[in-house]
Amino acid sequence: MSARTVRLALIPGDGIGPEVVAEAEKVLDAATAxxxxxxxxxxFSLGAGRFLDTGDTLTDDDxxxxxxxxxxxxxxxxxxxxxxxxxxxxxxxxxxxKLRFSLDHYVNLRPSKLxxxxxxxxxxxxEIDFVVVREGTEGPYxxxxxxxxxxxPHEIANETSVNTAFGVERVVRYAFALAERRRxxxxxxxxxxxxxxxxxxxxxxxxxxxxxxPEVAVDYLHVDAATIFLVTNPSRFDxxxxxxLFGDIxxxxxxxxxxxxxxxxSGNINPDGAFPSMFEPVHGSAPDIAGQQKADPTAAILSxxxxxxxxxxxxxxxxxxxxxxDDIASRxxxxxxxxxxxDAIVERLQA
Amino acid sequence: MSARTVRLALIPGDGIGPEVVAEAEKVLDAATAxxxxxxxxxxFSLGAGRFLDTGDTLTDDDxxxxxxxxxxxxxxxxxxxxxxxxxxxxxxxxxxxKLRFSLDHYVNLRPSKLxxxxxxxxxxxxEIDFVVVREGTEGPYxxxxxxxxxxxPHEIANETSVNTAFGVERVVRYAFALAERRRxxxxxxxxxxxxxxxxxxxxxxxxxxxxxxPEVAVDYLHVDAATIFLVTNPSRFDxxxxxxLFGDIxxxxxxxxxxxxxxxxSGNINPDGAFPSMFEPVHGSAPDIAGQQKADPTAAILSxxxxxxxxxxxxxxxxxxxxxxDDIASRxxxxxxxxxxxDAIVERLQA
Ligand SMILES: CC(C)[C@H](C(=O)O)[C@@H](O)C(=O)O
Ligand SMILES: CC(C)[C@H](C(=O)O)[C@@H](O)C(=O)O
Numbered sequence: 250m251s252a253r254t255v256r257l258a259l260i261p262g263d264g265i266g267p268e269v270v271a272e273a274e275k276v277l278d279a280a281t282a283x284x285x286x287x288x289x290x291x292x293f294s295l296g297a298g299r300f301l302d303t304g305d306t307l308t309d310d311d312x313x314x315x316x317x318x319x320x321x322x323x324x325x326x327x328x329x330x331x332x333x334x335x336x337x338x339x340x341x342x343x344x345x346x347k348l349r350f351s352l353d354h355y356v357n358l359r360p361s362k363l364x365x366x367x368x369x370x371x372x373x374x375x376e377i378d379f380v381v382v383r384e385g386t387e388g389p390y391x392x393x394x395x396x397x398x399x400x401x402p403h404e405i406a407n408e409t410s411v412n413t414a415f416g417v418e419r420v421v422r423y424a425f426a427l428a429e430r431r432r433x434x435x436x437x438x439x440x441x442x443x444x445x446x447x448x449x450x451x452x453x454x455x456x457x458x459x460x461x462x463p464e465v466a467v468d469y470l471h472v473d474a475a476t477i478f479l480v481t482n483p484s485r486f487d488x489x490x491x492x493x494l495f496g497d498i499x500x501x502x503x504x505x506x507x508x509x510x511x512x513x514x515s516g517n518i519n520p521d522g523a524f525p526s527m528f529e530p531v532h533g534s535a536p537d538i539a540g541q542q543k544a545d546p547t548a549a550i551l552s553x554x555x556x557x558x559x560x561x562x563x564x565x566x567x568x569x570x571x572x573x574x575d576d577i578a579s580r581x582x583x584x585x586x587x588x589x590x591x592d593a594i595v596e597r598l599q600a
Numbered sequence: 601m602s603a604r605t606v607r608l609a610l611i612p613g614d615g616i617g618p619e620v621v622a623e624a625e626k627v628l629d630a631a632t633a634x635x636x637x638x639x640x641x642x643x644f645s646l647g648a649g650r651f652l653d654t655g656d657t658l659t660d661d662d663x664x665x666x667x668x669x670x671x672x673x674x675x676x677x678x679x680x681x682x683x684x685x686x687x688x689x690x691x692x693x694x695x696x697x698k699l700r701f702s703l704d705h706y707v708n709l710r711p712s713k714l715x716x717x718x719x720x721x722x723x724x725x726x727e728i729d730f731v732v733v734r735e736g737t738e739g740p741y742x743x744x745x746x747x748x749x750x751x752x753p754h755e756i757a758n759e760t761s762v763n764t765a766f767g768v769e770r771v772v773r774y775a776f777a778l779a780e781r782r783r784x785x786x787x788x789x790x791x792x793x794x795x796x797x798x799x800x801x802x803x804x805x806x807x808x809x810x811x812x813x814p815e816v817a818v819d820y821l822h823v824d825a826a827t828i829f830l831v832t833n834p835s836r837f838d839x840x841x842x843x844x845l846f847g848d849i850x851x852x853x854x855x856x857x858x859x860x861x862x863x864x865x866s867g868n869i870n871p872d873g874a875f876p877s878m879f880e881p882v883h884g885s886a887p888d889i890a891g892q893q894k895a896d897p898t899a900a901i902l903s904x905x906x907x908x909x910x911x912x913x914x915x916x917x918x919x920x921x922x923x924x925x926d927d928i929a930s931r932x933x934x935x936x937x938x939x940x941x942x943d944a945i946v947e948r949l950q951a
Binding site: 339341342346370371372373389390392394395396398400401402403404405406407408409410411412413414415418440442443444445446447449450453472473474476477480481494497498500501502504505506509510 | 690692693697721722723724740741743745746747749751752753754755756757758759760761762763764765766769791793794795796797798800801804823824825827828831832845848849851852853855856857860861
């Protein structure tokens with residue numbers, strides 16, 4: 250029996266990205282050391298650093314080369330805020346969002362779990378274990394906007410959210426299928442009372458798909474009310490489905506209440522398999538602490554678990570998750586350098 | 601010396617609205633009993649109840665009549681969620697937002713303060729005392745949107761955020777003036793890295809107005825990061841200025857971390873005085889507990905303090921705020937009926 254080969258694109262990126270990806274790689278290697286799978290890795294130099302060196306953000310050649318892989322692991326991209334040399338570079342839109350849009354990552358999967366031992370800001374958090382299914386390819390993120398009379402007292406700047414039945418239905422179906430495998434509860438979050446057009450298409454499609462899933466209890470919350478429940482009663486959530494912008498906001502808040510975005514993992518998934526899916530910590534590049542071994546690699550390592558699960562390697566994914574859980578449970582107040590956290594998790598995997 | 605007359609429009613509304621407005625009125629009367637000001641009150645029957653009775657949401661006659669007042673006190677509007685008779689009524693857009701837009705309430709002022717004795721969800725909240733200055737007349741709330749192929753698998757629903765230099769500048773100027781009177785710190789919240797057009801006009805105008813206020817320390821946060829800080833370090837905020845939608849989200853979250861939206865007051869302000877300003881609790885009509893004396897009238901009462909302050913009655917406003925603070929400090933775990941809370945605050949005012 251011949252080993253399966255997985256072509257993995259690595260994008261360490263900027264700031265703490267390379268540090269956390271190094272630990273994630275260690276863990277990936279350890280978790281699959283005895284598996285019948287071989288990872289063929291290619292590292293892509295992308296991000297603010299590359300832009301400063303070459304002026305390129307993401308070339309067509311980069312995109313073609315990355316798309317030829319089976320999966321992508323990304324650390325974090327983005328330069329020092331306010332760096333004048335990056336004034337006209339929009340690394341977020343030109344690189345991160347360009348990857349998500351070009352590779353049709355229509356499911357942005359963001360689990361939130363309060364692990365025993367993780368210290369969050371809430372006095373009485375209760376059990377927290379939910380997943381945000383954030384739409385990844387449309388909504389307010391499409392970039393359809395512009396300005397007239399720019400820079401004058403008469404400027405008008407517009408930004409249009411585009412929501413298609415095609416785009417909403419596929420992500421809503423994914424969310425319902427996920428809810429079927431979990432606690433069978435789905436919450437649509439939007440702002441239907443104000444954004445009546447965008448809201449109506451989401452509500453209609455959720456209602457339609459709900460009819461095919463009589464076992465799933467469905468409810469609805471306005472985004473403002475959802476933020477209240479995330480701090481007063483996060484246990485009420487199982488699967489949240491929402492648009493690109495509301496998902497962005499809710500998942501940062503969710504990361505905070507479950508112990509910080511140092512622990513929050515995510516997958517940018519193309520469920521059809523037409524393009525490689527991309528796994529990345531929710532946190533950014535944190536240039537202020539880069540190169541100092543101060544970053545927590547846990548979010549990147551949990552992103553590896555999501556990657557393994559996506560590749561059908563459930564055993565390996567489960568082992569990584571359990572090793573991380575055990576590590577978090579034993580942390581207490583100790584502060585360890587980035588690589589020691591990775592090593593400790595590798596040791597647990599090898600035990 | 602003749603008493604000043606203030607024409608006050610009361611809109612008790614639906615659900616718990618009438619109950620909390622009744623207490624707010626008691627407090628208003630008590631706080632101004634010995635003042636040289638006389639309130640001439642007119643009550644307007646508006647909301648889901650009125651819609652069900654008459655089919656009207658807000659007529660032109662209503663609007664003209666309300667606009668002839670000096671100020672407005674609103675309880676809460678909105679019917680029972682899912683009531684089929686309200687399917688085609690949008691009380692939020694047709695009444696609440698119509699008032700805010702027609703009366704040019706371009707400053708939506710929402711203070712957040714953690715009062716001693718108020719129990720919030722955070723384990724270590726620190727001192728919380730900031731004000732969100734939310735734009736009230738444009739952004740994603742304009743209602744400029746629509747759908748084609750509605751109800752079909754090919755539907756496309758758009759929603760456009762409209763941001764004008766005129767609209768952004770006037771609210772930003774208000775926020776800077778407020779920061780000058782407070783701790784001289786202003787945070788712009790937006791999502792400039794993704795919503796590049798809407799984001800750029802906000803950032804440009806904040807930069808321009810900042811140059812006129814060298815004493816004010818200015819920073820910027822993406823909306824997702826801002827939600828993190830609201831639960832991990834809310835003390836960092838003094839004045840937040842933001843658009844209509846981000847302001848909606850941040851102020852519900854801010855209400856939650858400072859002890860619940862039962863305490864959160866707001867003013868919809870037309871600083872030019874061309875139209876009457878409107879004061880209302882941030883909470884909704886909560887039809888599930890309506891008529892049971894279970895609602896906390898504190899948010900409505902603190903909205904009276906904002907109203908008095910807006911009318912130039914700073915002494916009276918300060919007395920209401922202090923009476924509320926003393927009441928909150930003495931609450932402990934006791935649960936009192938709505939009217940008892942109002943009575944207790946009135947007693948403190950009379951003491
Ligand atoms: C960096 C930014 C473009 C991105 C987003 O808004 O999606 C980030 O906040 C995230 O959540 O992954
Ligand atoms: C009821 C709704 C239209 C309103 C808003 O979104 O502004 C409410 O949430 C608020 O914050 O006052």
